[in-house]
Amino acid sequence: MTTNLQLDNSLTANSQAVTDQNGNRSSLNISSDRLGIGTADPKAKLHVSADIVAGTDANGYRYIFHTRTHAGGDFLHITGDDANGNWQWDRGISLVKATGNVGIGTAHASQRLTLGSGNVQLPAPVGGEHGNLYFGGITDQGQVGMRLFGGYINNTYQSGFIDVRAGNLENGLVFRVDDVQGGMERMRINANGNVGIGTQTPEEALHVAGNIAVNGDIRLLNADCAEDFDICDADIEAGTVMVLGDDGSLHPSSQAYDKRVAGVVSGAGQYQPGIVLDKQPTGKPRKPIALMGKVYCKVDAEFGAIDVGDLLTTSPTPGHAMKAGDAARAFGTVIGKALRPFADGQGLVPVLVALQ
Numbered sequence: 001m002t003t004n005l006q007l008d009n010s011l012t013a014n015s016q017a018v019t020d021q022n023g024n025r026s027s028l029n030i031s032s033d034r035l036g037i038g039t040a041d042p043k044a045k046l047h048v049s050a051d052i053v054a055g056t057d058a059n060g061y062r063y064i065f066h067t068r069t070h071a072g073g074d075f076l077h078i079t080g081d082d083a084n085g086n087w088q089w090d091r092g093i094s095l096v097k098a099t100g101n102v103g104i105g106t107a108h109a110s111q112r113l114t115l116g117s118g119n120v121q122l123p124a125p126v127g128g129e130h131g132n133l134y135f136g137g138i139t140d141q142g143q144v145g146m147r148l149f150g151g152y153i154n155n156t157y158q159s160g161f162i163d164v165r166a167g168n169l170e171n172g173l174v175f176r177v178d179d180v181q182g183g184m185e186r187m188r189i190n191a192n193g194n195v196g197i198g199t200q201t202p203e204e205a206l207h208v209a210g211n212i213a214v215n216g217d218i219r220l221l222n223a224d225c226a227e228d229f230d231i232c233d234a235d236i237e238a239g240t241v242m243v244l245g246d247d248g249s250l251h252p253s254s255q256a257y258d259k260r261v262a263g264v265v266s267g268a269g270q271y272q273p274g275i276v277l278d279k280q281p282t283g284k285p286r287k288p289i290a291l292m293g294k295v296y297c298k299v300d301a302e303f304g305a306i307d308v309g310d311l312l313t314t315s316p317t318p319g320h321a322m323k324a325g326d327a328a329r330a331f332g333t334v335i336g337k338a339l340r341p342f343a344d345g346q347g348l349v350p351v352l353v354a355l356q
Contacts (some may be wrong), residue, residue, distance in 0.1 A: 001224060003277070005216070007043055012292075013244070016027055017040065028049075029042060031206060032098040033045065034036075034046075034047065034221075035047070036048075036049070037049065037050060038050040040091055040155060042327075044257035046161075048269075049234070050067040051064055051065065051066045052064065053065075061080055061081055061082075061083075061174060062075065062080065062081050063075065063078070063079070063080045064077075064078070064079060064080070064081070064085070064087060065077075065078055065080075066078075068075070068258075069133065074097040074098070075094050075095055075097055075107075075109070075350050076091070076094065076095045076097070077089065077092060077094045077095075077107060078092050078093045078094075079091050079093075080092065081093025084139075088284065089107045089220060090105070090106065090107065090116065091105055091116070093110055093129055094106065094107050094285040095109075096109050097099050099112075100112070101113070101114065103115075103116070103179060105117065105118055106326075113334065118301045128161065132310065133191060136148075137327065142281075145168065147297045154233055156161040157316055161272075170191040170210045172189050172191045173188060173189040173215060173315045173340070174187075174188045175187040177190065180279065185200065186198075186345075188200060188202070190199070191203065191204055195207070196209070197209065197210065199212040201300050214304055217284055220272035220273040220274035220275060221274070222271065222273055222291040222296065223271035223272065223273070223274055223293050223294040224271060224273050224274060224289060224291075224292060224293030224294055224353060225271040225273070225274060225275050225277070225280050225290070225291055225292040225293050226263075226266040226268055226275070226276050226277070226288035226289055227277040227288065227289055227291055227326070228250040228276060228277065228278045228279050228286045228287065228288055229242070229249070229250045229278075229286060229289050230285065230286055230291075231249055231250045231251075231265075231283075231285050231286065231287045232247075232249045232250065232251045233285065234287075236252060236265060236269070236287060236319075237265065237297075237298075237319075238265045238267035238268035238287075238296070239264060239265060239268030239269070239296050239297055239298045239348050240252050240264065240266060240298055240319035241253040241261065241262075241263075241264055241297065241314055241319050241320060241321050241335060242252035242262050242263060242264070242287075242319075243260040243261050243262055243314065244260040244261075244262050244289075244315075245260075249284065250262055250287075250289065252283065252318045252319035253315070253318065253319060253320070253321075254316070254319075256303075256313070256314060256315055256316050256322070256329075257313050257326065257330065257333040258313075258314040259331040259332045261333055261335055261355070262289055262355075263290050263291055263335070263353065263355065264290045264296075264297045264321075264335065264336075264351065264353065265287050265288070265289060265290075265291065266287075266288040266289065266294050266295055266296070266350055267288065267291040267298035267346050268297070268298075268303040269296030269350065270296070270350075271294055271295055271296055271350065272275075273288050273290065274293065276288045290353050291353065291355070292353055292354075293352070293353060294339065294351070294352055294353070295336075295346065295350070295353055296348045296350055296351070297312065297321050297335065297336070297349055297351040298319055298320045298321065298343075298346065298347075298348060299312065299321045299322065299338075299347065299348070299349045300315050300317040300320040300321070300322050300346045301323075301342050301343055301344050301345060301346070302317070302322075302324050302345075302346075303315055303316075303322040303323060303325075304322065304323040305323070305341070305342070305343045306322075306323050306338050306341060306342040306349060307338065307341050307345070308338055308341055309337060309338065310323050310324070310337070310338045311323075311334045311337055311338075312324060312328060312334065312335045312336055312337070312338055312351060313329075313333045313334055313335060314333060314335070317346070319347060321335050331356070332356070334354070334355065334356045335351065335353065335355065336351040336352050336353040336354045336355070337351065337352045337354060338350075338351055339351060339352055
């Protein structure tokens, strides 16, 4: 015998049970504008107080909308079954009612978004547009910013961080890598673009507070090797020939064949120092003095025209070099070798520094 579902009365705003022809109540309750399944008091157009299983795909697999209860409160889980028909609770998407936390690939969403094992890929498929990932929050320094946490690496619990701190622009981008006991800062990029390794206050484009090991070549685009010295006057120009003073500072040269010659102030003309040694504050004016390599040097040709390859020494003209024409007096006073000729007057000449 065919069993039909029946309504005892006309539909009204109050829901009524749907029965079969024998008066047996079904799980359906219906009113003029609402349908309830498994509930006699539907709260919406369609109110299902039970799991919902959605058909099968081409392989016979099903999908389920399942409400569950655990120690953390009620939550909704959307997942599918495996080849044996078992629901895969460690997959799918879960939504915790009490917190609003969402889990992907996990039934235990402990954070606003909790991911199970697997990767997250932001770029869109071919032909689409790439997406962005934005974070906001509070770092352990109490500053608004972003943090990425390392988690497990090679089965070892890590506490590697990347902190972006907006509370103070000088903090910039901070990299922290350590085990679970630490989380010490290892590198940072300040807002001005300076990179610091081992220092929180990088003063140059790259500031390393520690040793550097290099297996390949170090290629410097600038010319000479210089060293910072205390000087008598901060306004002394690059290219000036300097000599040792009794006070420990360097002074512009002022006499011919001066055995106290120390070098040339680096940075004149087209050449800049490729490396600067002893660059540290002393409380006195300091300048880099070229000790080796190519540097532009002030010269005075009044004491003899300068040819390429001529040795240069100090001259009576303050801060200027001249041709070392007296071989007997030149030893111990030579600054370097001229790389270009200079026939008349005063000017700058590129010199290969070679103190002797």
